[in-house]
Every structure is written in structure tokens, then in C-alpha cells.
Amino acid sequence: MTTSTQWQRTLDAVVELAEEIARLAPDCADRAVQIVRLIRAVDPPDRELEGDALAVDDVLDGPDVGPLRRSRPADLA
Numbered sequence: 001m002t003t004s005t006q007w008q009r010t011l012d013a014v015v016e017l018a019e020e021i022a023r024l025a026p027d028c029a030d031r032a033v034q035i036v037r038l039i040r041a042v043d044p045p046d047r048e049l050e051g052d053a054l055a056v057d058d059v060l061d062g063p064d065v066g067p068l069r070r071s072r073p074a075d076l077a
Contacts, residue, residue: 003045014039 015036022032 011039
């Protein structure tokens with residue numbers, strides 16, 4: 001997987017979480033929308049810097065981090 005793909009996967013996960021926060025906590029919806037706007041404004045990583053980047057997979061695949069490691073609240077499962 002390329003760094004650009006990892007970057008997009010991470011952004012998609014943040015947007016998904018922000019949208020979920022907005023649905024579950026309407027009083028936080030404005031903040032969640034701000035998060036989504038900020039994430040959508042983020043530029044992809046420079047191709048030149050990809051070789052110097054940290055191993056994003058190592059960070060995202062930690063036990064409590066990353067789009068595939070999220071747990072749903074008990075009342076939604």
C-alpha cells in the first residue's frame with residue numbers, strides 16, 4: 001500500500017468518526033462539521049517525502065488506533 005493510500009484511508013476514517021459523533025451527540029455536531037472541513041482541506045503527502053515518512057501502517061495498526069481497530073459503542077452493536 002502506498003503512503004497516499006494510507007493517507008486517504010486515515011482521512012476517510014476521521015471523517016467517518018466525525019460524522020458518527022455528529023449523529024450520536026447533536027450538541028457536538030458543529031465541532032464535528034469543523035473537523036470534517038479541516039480534514040477535507042488537508043493536502044496529500046508530497047511524493048518526494050514518502051521515502052522519509054514514518055511507517056504509517058505501524059502507527060495505524062496499533063491495538064487502539066486506526067480505522068480498522070475502532071469499536072462501536074455497546075448500545076450500537
